[in-house]
Amino acid sequence: MTDDPRTVPELFLDRVGRTPAAEAFRYPAPDGAWRSLTWADTEARVRAIASGLRALGLEGEQVCAILSQTRIEWILADLGILCAGGATSTIYPSTTAEECAFILSDSGAVVAFAEDAAQVAKLASRRGELPALRHVVTFDGAPSPDGWVIGLEDLEARGRAWDAAHPGAFEETAAAVRPDALATLLYTSGTTGRPKGVELTHSCWVEQSRSVQQSGILDHPDVLQLFWLPLAHSFGKMIGTAQLRIGFPTAVDGRIERLVENLGRIRPTFVCAVPRIFEKVHAKVLTNARAGGPVKAGIFRWAIGVGLDASRLRRAGRPPGPVLAAQLAIADRLVFRKVRDLFGGRLQFFISGSAPLSKQIAELFDAMGVVILEGYGLTESSAATHCNLPRARKIGTVGPALPGVEVRIAEDGEILMRGPWIMRGYHGLPEQTAEALDADGWLHTGDVGFVDAEGFLAITDRKKDLIKTSGGKYIAPAELESRLKAVSQLVSQVLVHGDRRNYVTALVTLDPEALARWAGEHGRAGAPVAELALLPEVRAIVQRDLDRMNAALPRFATVKRFAIVPREFSETEGEVTPSQKLKRKVIERRFAAELDGLYRGELPAA
Structure with a gap:
């Protein structure tokens, strides 16, 4: 254990040392039941994967890609890559074979983890264009006769044998990783043009995780996260390293069609989401209310009016009067509690990121007692730089800056940021890096907004949009x-x-x-x-x-x-x-x- 981890492997091994028997992850097994891993269990599998990669010849800062939906194996592979001294590049499972080939080629990936036969087929179809890609490790697919594709179980078996033959090598390799070494190469999904590889170092994730802890956003009892967002996105990576720092358990299932079922089953205390989810829930709630006939629709409209009045008073720091409080109790019993039950009944808050959240939708959820903490960040800033907090939130903003981030508004309204978890640059693109990062280290975000008198940042739009x-x-x-x-x-x-x-x-x-x-x-x-x-x-x-x-x-x-x-x-x-x-x-x-x-x-x- 160390008081001041400097890299993701140190952060991970420090967590294992502090709470080895505590629950780290839950995940759905093929039979539909949920399984659990302690931090000690997680370390054993990460050690096997990291040692297996060393057995395949992985060297320091060489890139391994992961092409898969969100699942427990994604997380284990990522930690294994980093503990082996490598760097992780991520690919969304919806990516085409051509786009996969571009990312693998541009990153120089030597190993790729592919979820199943369909994802393996994408890589196999472009194998001739990828001479650096030595092996594909598949979670669910079949190995190939020539050994180019191997199964995850085989990799872990090789790793356990390699670890036994090289005692202490796992720890030595993890300890040798430098804070300024490449940890993650995230390719922006991009609304225009070719994706750019964003280079994020170990210190980016470590410093950000420290800031998230200092913010106190997760200071509530019995913290449990349900995570379903794409781990190929920086949002997912950010919350993953915060988990290592703080030590809360996470239930992992990327199947969006199971989200509602999982909310009821897992009963999380917080969930990260994107505005599209809230828009769909909002539409469904309104549709259900109107479908119940004029009486039910009238009760719903009355309840929302009461909830909005109470919400505005709460946000202004004033308690509702006795009449409004009584009305709110009735509205809660008739309407709001049923909505909250959809989310498992223990939810403290959602964290919303990745795109702007409608102020009207945020207010409606708040009226029903469902708190949405909107945050902000870019891939280039290792995801989060701002977030509303349970004790300090303002609807219509993305919150105050996290500890350690500097913010400045340029003359044209563009938001500029500087801090210890800003990217080191775009991979192999010095001109684009110079455009995004100025000589003083300010990241030009391309977003337009303002900071109010209380330090809350509001985003008005993308500069180019x-x-x-x-x-x-x-x-x-x-x-x-x-x-x-x-x-x-x-x-x-x-x-x-x-x-x-x-x-x-x-x-x-x-x-x-x-x-x-x-x-x-x-x-x-x-x-x-x-x-x-x-x-x-x-x-x-x-x-x-x-x-x-x-x-x-x-x-x-x-x-x-x-x-x-x-x-x-x-x-x-x-x-x-x-x-x-x-x-x-x-x-x-x-x-x-x-x-x-x-x-x-x-x-x-x-």
């Missing part, structure tokens, strides 16, 4: 997109358009579940989304919601026209990133005809 109409007015599309999704139960996704145009327009997609329920209530049960999207009645609903949103906007920012896209924007079609950010340029090119059609017979300039 700001729309400037032909009338010279600047508009933040993300804000309008969040507003429309918050007021509409039918709208699923929104892309606001209008750069150098005479007025603002939008492409919208519809929520299949909400639309199916509407169809069932209007004699069209079973009709496909593409057919329902063409109905005048559906368009009228979206127009009504749009009018509600526009009523609160200055005229130049209102959305004048819209088109309904008959399917949701998807990662499969290359229209959203794995973290569900819209790829604006891709969508605008793909739906150029629809967008151009919204400007035929131009309206007067706004």
Whole structure:
């Protein structure tokens, strides 16, 4: 044990030494039951994987890639790579064979962990382009006759034999890792262009984990996390190293279709999520309330009004009066408790990151007693630099800076950050590195925002996404997109358009579940989304919601026209990133005809 771990291997082994018998992870077994690993159990498997990689010839700072959905083996492989002195590069499981080949080639990966036969096939199809890739280790797939593909069990068996033949080598290798050595090479999913490899060192993760602990965000009893987000994203890596520092247990299951079931079964105290999840839950809650008939809908509206009043008072530091407190107790019993039960009944808070969260949605959840702590960060900043805290939170902001981070707002509104867990640069891209990191070490985030008098950071938009109409007015599309999704139960996704145009327009997609329920209530049960999207009645609903949103906007920012896209924007079609950010340029090119059609017979300039 050490009082001041300097690297991820030291952080991990320090945790093992402090609490060897404590629960580290839970994970679903093939039979559907949940299994548990103590920190000592975890160390044994990590030791086997690290030693197996040494047996395969892995050397210091050589890159190993992981191509898999979130699962316990992902975490064990990552820790094994780092304890063997290597560096981890991550690949989203939805990545195409061509994109996989680019990342593996660009990173110089010598070993790749691949989840199953389908992922192995992607790599095998490009094997001739990857001379540096010596082995593929598969979690569930089959070994290859030539030994290029080996199973994880085989790797661990080799590792145990290697460890027995080289006593002390595991500890020596872990201790030899330098704080400034490459730990993680994360390729930005990118809303435009080729992904860039972000180089993050061991000290990045260690310093950030210390800051998370100092922030006190997880200072509540019996901490238990349910983790399902992609571990290929920096958000997941960040919370993983915080776990090593603090020592709380984590239940791991990346199957999003099991999320609701797992919430009820695991009963976590906190969960990390992205705004898309809250948007879908929000839409489902509203749809269910309206589907229960006018009486149930009326009770729901009354309860939300009471909850919002109480929430505003709480956030202003004032307790509700006796009448409001009594009303809140009734609203909680009739409505809010049922919503909280969906999340297991023990949830202290969600942590939201990766994309902006609608203020209206955050307020509605808060009214129901479901706390969402919105945070902020970039891959280039090892994920989190800011986060609202249970004791210091402000809806509509991403919170104060974590201890150790400096923040400055440039003259044009761009957010600049400096601190010990900012990236060391983009892999093999010195010019792009110089553009992002200035001579004084400030990271130019590309986000626009401001810091209020109490030190809370608010993000208004991406600098490159700001729309400037032909009338010279600047508009933040993300804000309008969040507003429309918050007021509409039918709208699923929104892309606001209008750069150098005479007025603002939008492409919208519809929520299949909400639309199916509407169809069932209007004699069209079973009709496909593409057919329902063409109905005048559906368009009228979206127009009504749009009018509600526009009523609160200055005229130049209102959305004048819209088109309904008959399917949701998807990662499969290359229209959203794995973290569900819209790829604006891709969508605008793909739906150029629809967008151009919204400007035929131009309206007067706004």
